Amino acid sequence: MRPFTYERATSPEAAAAAAGRTQGAKFIAGGTNLLDLMKLEIETPTHLIDIRPLGLDKIEDTDEGGLRIGAFVTNTDLAADRRVRRDYAVLSRAIMAGASGQLRNKATTAGNLLQRTRCPYFYDTNQACNKRKPGSGCAAIGGYSRQLGVIGVSDACIATYPGDMAIAMRVLDATVETVKADGEARAIPIADFHRLPGDAPHIDNVLEPGELITAVTLPRPLGGKHFYHKVRDRRSYAYALVSIAAVVQRDGSGRVGVGGVAHKPWRVEAAEAALPEGAAAVAPQIMAGARPTEDNRFKVPLVERTLAAVLAEARS
Amino acid sequence: MASPLNPDVSRRGVIVGSAATVAAGGTAPLNAQGPRMTTPPGPTLPVQFKVNGEDRRLDLDPRVTLLDALREHLQLTGSKKGCDHGQCGACTVIVNGRRINSCLSLAVMHEGDQITTIEGLGTPDNLHPMQRAFVVHDGYQCGYCTPGQICSAVAVLDEIKDGIPSHATADVTDRPRATADEMRERMSGNICRCGAYSNIIEAMSDVAGTRA
Numbered sequence: 001m002r003p004f005t006y007e008r009a010t011s012p013e014a015a016a017a018a019a020g021r022t023q024g025a026k027f028i029a030g031g032t033n034l035l036d037l038m039k040l041e042i043e044t045p046t047h048l049i050d051i052r053p054l055g056l057d058k059i060e061d062t063d064e065g066g067l068r069i070g071a072f073v074t075n076t077d078l079a080a081d082r083r084v085r086r087d088y089a090v091l092s093r094a095i096m097a098g099a100s101g102q103l104r105n106k107a108t109t110a111g112n113l114l115q116r117t118r119c120p121y122f123y124d125t126n127q128a129c130n131k132r133k134p135g136s137g138c139a140a141i142g143g144y145s146r147q148l149g150v151i152g153v154s155d156a157c158i159a160t161y162p163g164d165m166a167i168a169m170r171v172l173d174a175t176v177e178t179v180k181a182d183g184e185a186r187a188i189p190i191a192d193f194h195r196l197p198g199d200a201p202h203i204d205n206v207l208e209p210g211e212l213i214t215a216v217t218l219p220r221p222l223g224g225k226h227f228y229h230k231v232r233d234r235r236s237y238a239y240a241l242v243s244i245a246a247v248v249q250r251d252g253s254g255r256v257g258v259g260g261v262a263h264k265p266w267r268v269e270a271a272e273a274a275l276p277e278g279a280a281a282v283a284p285q286i287m288a289g290a291r292p293t294e295d296n297r298f299k300v301p302l303v304e305r306t307l308a309a310v311l312a313e314a315r316s
Numbered sequence: 317m318a319s320p321l322n323p324d325v326s327r328r329g330v331i332v333g334s335a336a337t338v339a340a341g342g343t344a345p346l347n348a349q350g351p352r353m354t355t356p357p358g359p360t361l362p363v364q365f366k367v368n369g370e371d372r373r374l375d376l377d378p379r380v381t382l383l384d385a386l387r388e389h390l391q392l393t394g395s396k397k398g399c400d401h402g403q404c405g406a407c408t409v410i411v412n413g414r415r416i417n418s419c420l421s422l423a424v425m426h427e428g429d430q431i432t433t434i435e436g437l438g439t440p441d442n443l444h445p446m447q448r449a450f451v452v453h454d455g456y457q458c459g460y461c462t463p464g465q466i467c468s469a470v471a472v473l474d475e476i477k478d479g480i481p482s483h484a485t486a487d488v489t490d491r492p493r494a495t496a497d498e499m500r501e502r503m504s505g506n507i508c509r510c511g512a513y514s515n516i517i518e519a520m521s522d523v524a525g526t527r528a
Contacts, residue, residue, distance in 0.1 A: 001379045003379065004379070005358075005378070006361060006422075006424055008427075028422075028425070031420060031421055031422060032402055032417070035381070035420050035422065036401050036402060036420060039401065048378070050425055076414065076475075076480060079480075079481060079488075080478075080479065080480040085481065085489050086489055089488050089489070092481060092488045093488060096481060096482055096488075097483050099505075100402075100405065100504055100505025101415060101468070101471075101472065101482075101502050101504075101505055102402070102405060102415050102416050102417045102468065103402060103417065103505065105414040105415060105416050106416045106417070106420065106421065235501075236501050236504035237504040237505055
């Protein structure tokens with residue numbers, strides 16, 4: 001691990017200002033992804049700002065009838081919250097489908113949104129990777145790509161966003177609240193938070209230098225039945241090949257998000273009107289324009305089959 | 317644990333002793349933080365926490381993980397370093413009542429925390445019920461993952477008691493129960509290379525008062 005200096009944050013605004021003016025600074029919350037990458041020297045921050053002292057660890061009711069989830073709320077505490085289990089079960093289920101108990105106890109809401117891809121070529125510093133080293137090329141294209149992206153990919157990168165929590169948040173139309181280095185607060189719809197790789201795959205999201213996530217808000221509950229189906233190579237503690245987050249109403253209408261297929265939580269709202277007609281009417285619209293590799297071509301039909309399983313369970 | 321040949325000599329004592337001999341012979345001792353610590357330590361920072369009920373105060377390079385602080389600075393070598401990347405669970409300790417991977421956490425970020433390691437759960441003369449159950453049900457072979465397995469198992473039963481759902485909980489609004497399926501799912505972050513999994517579930521079921 002490269003040396004770094006360390007400070008404990010005193011206020012969100014001061015933390016954002018410090019991160020904005022310090023070259024190579026990063027925030028640290030749970031640290032479960034950042035420290036892993038620092039040990040491999042894939043992440044090499046020169047300064048860490050610990051946001052734990054900020055007390056952003058509460059889940060509060062909002063005036064609009066939703067919830068405001070502090071940036072530092074752990075995955076376990078969020079998934080176990082009585083209101084989340086009752087009104088946003090898709091979120092509880094998505095979180096519990098990810099990582100291990102030990103990691104969920106430490107990983108935070110903001111950190112989970114910011115976790116880096118698990119593309120094996122990103123992790124192997126001997127390989128070309130435009131995300132790790134811009135301009136070095138992409139060894140995943142034409143390499144071992146079974147786990148990687150099939151839609152929204154570019155010629156520079158086929159990495160996926162690896163998380164589960166954000167797929168559910170995308171279905172729930174969550175909003176990411178931040179404070180920028182200049183002290184200005186902003187609210188970013190989760191649909192706009194993560195980027196597609198394009199020709200700049202080293203940039204995962206729209207946060208500006210120094211910008212700090214302070215909370216994620218959920219609008220009023222949607223009702224309906226909540227699902228998170230995750231298809232993976234192992235029954236527990238594995239990343240998704242394909243996952244489906246869905247909220248389905250009694251009349252068959254609903255919302256669908258797809259994980260494991262793209263550089264961001266994947267959702268095509270226009271396709272959802274066809275949900276009452278079944279998965280075969282919806283999945284081709286969600287996956288229109290897919291550009292799979294030979295290795296991961298199976299993901300495209302797998303999205304439809306996983307959605308069909310969800311809709312069958314919703315009807316039962 | 318005492319050696320059967322010489323009750324006053326422990327394996328750890330022998331290892332520490334030989335390292336000191338090597339150092340005295342002019343060879344630099346291995347860096348406590350392992351091969352990834354490629355540059356000399358920078359300025360240290362003070363941190364204070366409680367380990368197994370005892371106040372501890374350390375001055376540490378900020379790169380030192382909680383695991384290395386426990387093993388190399390406090391000589392609590394029960395917690396093991398397996399993968400050092402949060403994948404195997406050998407380093408599992410309980411912090412403020414919840415289990416974590418101590419290898420993926422900086423020690424300086426634990427100011428004021430209450431940390432319980434395998435050494436704090438029980439003693440050879442007075443085993444924790446989970447330690448006793450692992451012995452009774454033969455929940456290990458080589459034993460390397462066992463301290464992490466036991467810390468995790470103790471915390472898993474508390475998580476179930478506290479109503480925290482898991483991927484195996486059919487209805488997340490229900491109170492979870494300590495079924496074999498629930499415990500298997502919750503223990504997936506602890507890898508056992510010897511494959512003692514079925515006996516570990518037997519041990520946990522015994523302590524939970526359920527049948528595996």
